Amino acid sequence: MIQMSGITKAFNGNVVLENVQFELANGEIHALMGENGAGKSTMMKILSGIYSKDAGEIKVDGEAVQLKSPKDAEKLGIIVIHQELNMLPDLTVAQNLFLGKELTYGKTGILKNRQMEKEAAELLSKLGLDINPRTRTGDLSVGKQQIIEIAKAIASDAKYIVMDEPTAALTDREIETLFRTIHELKAKGISFVYISHRMEEIFAICDRITILRDGQYVGVRNIPETNFDEIVAMMVGRELGERFPERNCAIGKTKLEVRNLTVNGSFQDISFKLRRGEVLGVAGLMGAGRTEVAQTIFGYRKANNGEIFIDGQKVSIKSPIDAMKYGIGFVTEDRKTEGLVLDFSIKDNITLANLEKCSSSGIVKNEEENRMVAKYIEDLKIRTSGPNQSAKSLSGGNQQKVVIAKWLGTDPEVLILDEPTRGVDIGAKKEIYHIINQLAEAGVAILMISSELPEVIGMADRVIVMKEGNLTGEVNKEKMTQEVIMQYATGGEKGVQL
Amino acid sequence: MQQEEKKVSNYKSKELVSKLGPLFGLILLIIVVSILNPSFLSIANIFNVLRQVSISAIIAFGMTFVILTGGIDLSVGSTLALTGAIAASLLSSGMDPFLTMGIALIIGLILGAINGVIITKGKVAPFIATLATMTVYRGLTLVYTDGRPISKLGDHYSFQLFGKGYFLGFPVPVVTMVIAFIVLYFILQKTTFGRRVYAVGGNEEAAKLSGINADRVKIAVYAITGLLASLAALILTSRLNSAQPTAGESYELDAIAAVVLGGTSLNGGKGWIFGTLIGALIIGVLNNGMNLIGVSSFWQQVVKGIVILIAVLMDRKKTA
Numbered sequence: 128m129i130q131m132s133g134i135t136k137a138f139n140g141n142v143v144l145e146n147v148q149f150e151l152a153n154g155e156i157h158a159l160m161g162e163n164g165a166g167k168s169t170m171m172k173i174l175s176g177i178y179s180k181d182a183g184e185i186k187v188d189g190e191a192v193q194l195k196s197p198k199d200a201e202k203l204g205i206i207v208i209h210q211e212l213n214m215l216p217d218l219t220v221a222q223n224l225f226l227g228k229e230l231t232y233g234k235t236g237i238l239k240n241r242q243m244e245k246e247a248a249e250l251l252s253k254l255g256l257d258i259n260p261r262t263r264t265g266d267l268s269v270g271k272q273q274i275i276e277i278a279k280a281i282a283s284d285a286k287y288i289v290m291d292e293p294t295a296a297l298t299d300r301e302i303e304t305l306f307r308t309i310h311e312l313k314a315k316g317i318s319f320v321y322i323s324h325r326m327e328e329i330f331a332i333c334d335r336i337t338i339l340r341d342g343q344y345v346g347v348r349n350i351p352e353t354n355f356d357e358i359v360a361m362m363v364g365r366e367l368g369e370r371f372p373e374r375n376c377a378i379g380k381t382k383l384e385v386r387n388l389t390v391n392g393s394f395q396d397i398s399f400k401l402r403r404g405e406v407l408g409v410a411g412l413m414g415a416g417r418t419e420v421a422q423t424i425f426g427y428r429k430a431n432n433g434e435i436f437i438d439g440q441k442v443s444i445k446s447p448i449d450a451m452k453y454g455i456g457f458v459t460e461d462r463k464t465e466g467l468v469l470d471f472s473i474k475d476n477i478t479l480a481n482l483e484k485c486s487s488s489g490i491v492k493n494e495e496e497n498r499m500v501a502k503y504i505e506d507l508k509i510r511t512s513g514p515n516q517s518a519k520s521l522s523g524g525n526q527q528k529v530v531i532a533k534w535l536g537t538d539p540e541v542l543i544l545d546e547p548t549r550g551v552d553i554g555a556k557k558e559i560y561h562i563i564n565q566l567a568e569a570g571v572a573i574l575m576i577s578s579e580l581p582e583v584i585g586m587a588d589r590v591i592v593m594k595e596g597n598l599t600g601e602v603n604k605e606k607m608t609q610e611v612i613m614q615y616a617t618g619g620e621k622g623v624q625l
Numbered sequence: 626m627q628q629e630e631k632k633v634s635n636y637k638s639k640e641l642v643s644k645l646g647p648l649f650g651l652i653l654l655i656i657v658v659s660i661l662n663p664s665f666l667s668i669a670n671i672f673n674v675l676r677q678v679s680i681s682a683i684i685a686f687g688m689t690f691v692i693l694t695g696g697i698d699l700s701v702g703s704t705l706a707l708t709g710a711i712a713a714s715l716l717s718s719g720m721d722p723f724l725t726m727g728i729a730l731i732i733g734l735i736l737g738a739i740n741g742v743i744i745t746k747g748k749v750a751p752f753i754a755t756l757a758t759m760t761v762y763r764g765l766t767l768v769y770t771d772g773r774p775i776s777k778l779g780d781h782y783s784f785q786l787f788g789k790g791y792f793l794g795f796p797v798p799v800v801t802m803v804i805a806f807i808v809l810y811f812i813l814q815k816t817t818f819g820r821r822v823y824a825v826g827g828n829e830e831a832a833k834l835s836g837i838n839a840d841r842v843k844i845a846v847y848a849i850t851g852l853l854a855s856l857a858a859l860i861l862t863s864r865l866n867s868a869q870p871t872a873g874e875s876y877e878l879d880a881i882a883a884v885v886l887g888g889t890s891l892n893g894g895k896g897w898i899f900g901t902l903i904g905a906l907i908i909g910v911l912n913n914g915m916n917l918i919g920v921s922s923f924w925q926q927v928v929k930g931i932v933i934l935i936a937v938l939m940d941r942k943k944t945a
Contacts, residue, residue, distance in 0.1 A: 468827035480835040
């Protein structure tokens with residue numbers, strides 16, 4: 128059992144944790160929740176010996192301990208699995224499992240490969256994984272790599288495992304396997320700290336929730352005795368109201384039509400219509416080809432077959448520049464690698480797609496830029512010290528708003544949003560939903576790819592579902608349930624349900 | 626909120642220090658050199674330093690563009706030799722000096738653009754592509770000149786003025802360098818093209834997905850670099866009144882050194898051309914100062930290398 132109490136930590140005089148407490152019982156799965164910047168990761172870095180605390184006490188099994196380095200924490204069985212996996216893709220599974228603690232013949236440095244592979248195989252089968260320990264790790268799915276990280280922790284006798292957003296990159300089936308593994312280990316007395324933004328998952332798997340806000344302890348709740356609204360209110364410090372705001376808009380004529388779009392090896396025969404003022408959800412498991420379809424519509428991938436119509440006119444889109452000419456905007460899935468130039472300021476990022484508009488004969492007009500940027504900072508409630516703040520230093524939600532602002536600047540008539548709220552805290556999520564509603568009400572046709580089913584159901588007027596590169600179903604608002612969508616996404620019968 | 630603001634202003638002042646660091650280094654260097662040998666500060670010597678720096682600085686300006694996009698251009702020295710030889714032979718054949726200069730500049734632009742096309746359309750890594758063209762352009766120079774220097778350029782007053790003359794009391798090469806600096810500074814900081822150069826270097830994928838034609842930007846920066854290398858070739862040819870087939874050897878390394886000394890990141894996306902100017906001046910003052918003090922030319926290389934290392938290490942520390 129771990130007990131942390133009175134934990135206080137400041138960086139350069141800025142207090143990021145103040146008198147925070149946290150308790151992890153044996154064989155418990157305990158969620159740590161809070162908006163971005165609430166202090167969750169600082170708390171866990173103190174627990175794992177990466178940061179030293181300024182004040183407070185940590186007790187393991189009733190005994191006060193000093194954690195001065197990750198090694199100290201590891202000796203007590205505390206292991207953190209970070210969001211970015213620590214796997215070397217070119218090594219085998221066994222090599223990764225024994226990385227840094229290889230079995231050798233005495234001190235010769237000669238490896239006992241066969242024994243390591245044997246032990247790795249035993250460990251993997253104990254976790255219910257049917258993986259050859261000689262497999263190259265990079266060939267495994269992210270979900271399996273995640274479980275191998277857990278196996279690695281078990282191999283070093285972990286008793287307390289901290290998992291930071293473990294499911295962010297997993298498919299639903301992989302999440303199931305992960306949860307099963309966690310449950311089995313829990314039964315053996317291993318405890319988990321589970322950090323996630325996904326409420327559904329937390330309620331499905333955790334025993335207790337501790338909530339932090341602005342570096343302070345707010346409270347702890349037992350899962351069956353609390354509910355979604357209470358937790359959210361505790362996190363944001365106020366009632367948020369409806370999770371998905373109402374939208375009132377007249378759906379108009381068909382704006383974008385895709386017929387038989389195919390990219391060999393990615394997806395085939397995708398056809399759908401998107402109307403003005405409509406939010407069309409695109410559901411499916413990760414890897415179903417949804418992002419690829421969006422990239423193809425946007426001209427970032429070459430289609431092998433198929434046609435695209437805008438306002439009933441057949442168009443040829445060969446590059447993002449063409450797509451933008453037809454009024455298409457694309458808020459990409461990964462804001463860090465595809466959406467933002469991280470070293471750029473907020474201003475330079477927002478105007479990146481609008482340089483023509485903010486310049487005359489190639490010379491940038493500063494007033495024009497400043498006006499555009501000031502407008503979106505206000506409209507989208509981007510929390511920043513000013514337009515020259517670097518995009519890198521913003522929180523996830525604000526970064527996402529900057530990417531959205533970049534596209535709003537182009538006055539899009541079709542806006543593709545790929546996972547618009549991934550890794551965004553609850554308050555910012557709701558603001559993004561508001562922005563989507565405002566756009567739809569203004570007549571923008573919106574294609575929203577999302578892996579969070581409650582979000583799809585809450586926001587979309589209609590949803591199309593993809594599975595392994597095929598369009599497997601279409602569901603209208605009235606019939607939308609998680610079960611129906613999952614059936615199409617995982618292999619329900621093909622056909623259109625209306 | 627306040628926390629965040631503090632972080633930002635902290636970040637900004639840090640950024641300013643790291644941007645102006647090279648300038649402080651240059652000033653320090655000048656002070657040390659002039660204490661050790663006061664004749665450093667004579668007008669004649671200062672003009673001498675600036676005249677020498679003008680050639681390497683102009684090449685380094687182009688290199689800054691390329692490095693900002695995350696690339697590198699090893700062919701600048703060979704481009705200089707080839708365009709210098711072409712200019713010299715045209716002049717000695719009696720061609721009008723202005724027409725000659727125009728032709729040389731256009732050839733430089735084309736040689737640079739070829740680099741850009743190989744890199745973007747051929748998808749070859751910039752290091753490899755320009756390593757190859759460096760060899761090709763140098764070989765072409767040797768073929769063209771038959772391995773012999775071209776002298777006897779004829780008595781073209783206006784061409785001689787380009788490398789040796791004075792304008793309002795300043796050496797013409799220095800004036801050329803300053804004009805090039807102002808134009809290029811303006812392009813990088815105030816135009817959409819400049820913004821795109823930074824964007825392509827900062828995050829090429831995000832730039833492409835924002836509707837920027839990254840290939841076109843890259844071809845343009847290599848073309849600009851070629852153009853500037855041929856401009857440097859004209860200054861050099863005019864000053865020496867001849868063209869050497871071995872001219873410009875290892876100039877690419879001096880140019881890269883000047884860019885790096887100026888604080889531009891070799892990863893692209895970060896840096897500014899003012900830093901490059903300072904970097905080129907640091908190298909120039911260092912060379913000149915060590916000559917004045919009487920450091921042997923062998924030791925000079927050691928010192929230069931160490932200065933570059935120290936500068937990069939200090940920069941590392943600041944960003945860490």
